[in-house]
Amino acid sequence: MSTKEKKYKWRREDYQEQTRGLLMVHTGNGKGKTTCALGLMMRAAGRGLKCCMVQFMKSRNDRYGEHESAELLGIEVHTMGDGFTWDTKNPDQDIKTARETWELCVGKLRSRDYDMLVFDELVYVLSYKMLPVEVVVEELKAIRKDQPALHIVVTGRDAPPELIEIADLVTEMTEIKHPFTAGIRAQQGIEF
Ligand code: ATP
């Protein structure tokens, strides 16, 4: 039994036997998709689950509040992007980076090392056709068959129907009000 299993009083085999892995999709135009995924990982880490988040789009050169907190909680975070498309204005590079980031996700999925994997803004990349949705859906289906206890969370606006179809949980964040409309810019601790 590993130190972690002792601390959290479970055996990995028992945990996996009792767990039905979920595919969760956070979509919609309102705020809260990424923060909800972070909240889930915080809860899961408190139960000793091994969590990892891969962030598409967000710039690998920036450091966000979640990077600092994740480190404290033993949550792995890989921020892989070059920035959002309206900042980069280089579609070929965006596609190349999206594909490389997906390769990292595939590596994490197939490693069997994790209990919860979050692919932040993967949906954005799909809706902008930087990655073919069929490729992602086929990979997720195969992994879920092979590792039925693995929880997978994906976030981003405009989730395609093919992804919604295979998900267990889909939440659409609806914008009722957002401070941005009142001219309040992104603030540290709230947006990054
Ligand atoms: P958060 O990371 O705060 O949970 P999100 O993941 O739901 O937000 P994204 O679509 O990933 O939102 O948006 C990227 C950035 O745009 C975030 O900093 C977010 O706060 C901001 N944002 C989200 N929704 C809106 C909105 N309706 N209007 C303006 N900005 C928004």
Ligand code: MG
């Ligand atoms: Mg987000």
